[in-house]
Amino acid sequence: MGIFQMTKTVLRNLSGGPATRRYPAVAARKGPITRGHVVFNPATCRSCGICSRRCPSGAINLDKEANFWEIDRMRCIACGECVEGCQFDSLTMEQEYFPPVVDRVVERYHITYVKPEKPAKKPKEEGAGENA
Amino acid sequence: MPERIIVPFGPQHPVLPEPIHIDLVLEDEKVVEAIPSIGYIHRGLEQLVQKREYPEFVYVAERICGICSFIHSLCYCQGIEKIMEIEVPDRARYLRTIWSEYSRLHSHLLWLGLFADSMGFENLFMRSWRLREKVLDVLEDTTGGRVIQGTCKVGGVRRDIGQEKLDEIHRGLESFEEECRDLGHVFLNDTTVKNRLRGLGVLSKAEAYDLGAVGPTARASGVEMDHRETGYAAYGDLGFKPVIETAGDCYARCAVRLREVHASIDLVRRAIEEMPEGPIDVKVRGTPEGEYFSRAEQPRGEVVYYLRGDGTKNLSRARIRTPTLTNIPSLVKMLPGVQLADVPVVVLSIDPCISCTER
Numbered sequence: 001m002g003i004f005q006m007t008k009t010v011l012r013n014l015s016g017g018p019a020t021r022r023y024p025a026v027a028a029r030k031g032p033i034t035r036g037h038v039v040f041n042p043a044t045c046r047s048c049g050i051c052s053r054r055c056p057s058g059a060i061n062l063d064k065e066a067n068f069w070e071i072d073r074m075r076c077i078a079c080g081e082c083v084e085g086c087q088f089d090s091l092t093m094e095q096e097y098f099p100p101v102v103d104r105v106v107e108r109y110h111i112t113y114v115k116p117e118k119p120a121k122k123p124k125e126e127g128a129g130e131n132a
Numbered sequence: 133m134p135e136r137i138i139v140p141f142g143p144q145h146p147v148l149p150e151p152i153h154i155d156l157v158l159e160d161e162k163v164v165e166a167i168p169s170i171g172y173i174h175r176g177l178e179q180l181v182q183k184r185e186y187p188e189f190v191y192v193a194e195r196i197c198g199i200c201s202f203i204h205s206l207c208y209c210q211g212i213e214k215i216m217e218i219e220v221p222d223r224a225r226y227l228r229t230i231w232s233e234y235s236r237l238h239s240h241l242l243w244l245g246l247f248a249d250s251m252g253f254e255n256l257f258m259r260s261w262r263l264r265e266k267v268l269d270v271l272e273d274t275t276g277g278r279v280i281q282g283t284c285k286v287g288g289v290r291r292d293i294g295q296e297k298l299d300e301i302h303r304g305l306e307s308f309e310e311e312c313r314d315l316g317h318v319f320l321n322d323t324t325v326k327n328r329l330r331g332l333g334v335l336s337k338a339e340a341y342d343l344g345a346v347g348p349t350a351r352a353s354g355v356e357m358d359h360r361e362t363g364y365a366a367y368g369d370l371g372f373k374p375v376i377e378t379a380g381d382c383y384a385r386c387a388v389r390l391r392e393v394h395a396s397i398d399l400v401r402r403a404i405e406e407m408p409e410g411p412i413d414v415k416v417r418g419t420p421e422g423e424y425f426s427r428a429e430q431p432r433g434e435v436v437y438y439l440r441g442d443g444t445k446n447l448s449r450a451r452i453r454t455p456t457l458t459n460i461p462s463l464v465k466m467l468p469g470v471q472l473a474d475v476p477v478v479v480l481s482i483d484p485c486i487s488c489t490e491r
Binding site: 019034057 | 262291
């Protein structure tokens with residue numbers, strides 16, 4: 001019978017709730033590995049610059065002299081290359097999507113990492129390295 | 133003889149998700165000629181290959197189209213891997229197959245919804261999209277992105293799927309398949325849908341072949357052509373038979389896609405069952421030097437990437453031929469003879485993806 005194909009759906013729709021959610025009043029669905037937005041920790045960054053070199057869209061800018069790290073949220077495609085490349089865990093991927101904005105957002109962070117002082121060198125032993 | 137008038141269709145039209153313009157030459161309500169024009173959303177992405185390093189271009193390739201995104205990146209990566217003679221690990225090949233088939237599922241369900249919408253069947257449209265959401269949830273949970281997966285890279289994949297998640301996906305497929313069957317039942321057996329689609333926009337087998345139709349458009353006309361048969365990624369191990377219909381009308385094109393949904397579910401299931409253990413990527417060193425024609429089967433048909441590297445970090449040329457571009461001549465052939473009110477249905481039946489076409 002061709003004309004009652006949708007009956008099952010109609011009945012289910014009558015009893016069930018809506019399939020959509022009232023975003024933004026209700027938060028969007030996110031999974032455990034959803035690529036939302038990148039978060040920077042200025043306390044551990046050692047200004048190696050791997051993140052800005054790996055970024056395919058050129059969203060990250062690192063100023064080594066002035067000690068500033070910038071991310072252009074409008075350019076960032078949340079691919080996660082910088083997070084994978086960071087060896088000091090300064091970058092993490094958060095699951096929440098970056099909220100909608102009406103202006104260009106460039107976040108600027110002052111890098112606060114301080115290089116720990118090297119332990120004092122042992123006094124050279126006499127005669128060492130003379131014949132090198 | 134009735135007077136001929138020209139009605140512009142698009143670039144902005146309620147049924148078109150993307151801009152394509154067709155001038156319809158009408159005699160009364162009947163189309164006698166269709167003149168397409170494209171070029172509304174050209175973005176010059178092929179040229180970007182000279183500005184982005186070759187591993188970075190994967191992200192650009194993926195953004196050519198928001199629906200066949202994963203298969204674009206897969207096709208690009210396969211091309212580079214062939215040029216650089218990189219052997220991809222088995223597990224990566226299987227994971228690529230799973231994500232490819234999930235992209236196909238989400239694309240076909242999206243198309244089924246849009247197609248129902250073009251007929252004015254709103255409820256069926258919402259029903260298809262509700263089902264598609266389940267596919268997107270799996271993609272988000274396994275790759276981190278709903279439509280832009282970003283998991284393919286030169287030399288393998290960036291992300292693994294744990295055994296627990298694989299089992300969960302495998303379990304979920306059963307109820308999903310059941311729901312797809314119910315959905316297909318409406319498309320194929322509902323009287324109104326059948327009356328609307330049967331005998332509409334017929335493309336014969338010879339015409340489909342001559343005009344270079346690809347994908348479900350060609351397969352609905354009886355042309356046995358599916359690039360997955362050549363066995364790229366893990367399709368060679370899994371075995372694959374293309375889905376064929378012979379009528380060549382809109383109903384057949386719909387039937388092909390519905391049956392492909394089930395074929396994809398079957399492929400995902402077997403890929404999970406036969407998933408090998410091992411690494412998911414290999415280290416890539418050096419730069420590509422040489423050229424290669426890489427091909428892959430997208431939901432809409434065969435995509436061809438021509439890539440040429442000159443030994444530097446940037447490729448010197450990329451040329452991307454997408455399925456919709458080769459299906460437009462077929463569309464022009466289908467339109468004469470149909471009523472003006474049926475034009476949206478016929479146009480949507482080739483599943484036009486204009487972002488792909490114009491890159």
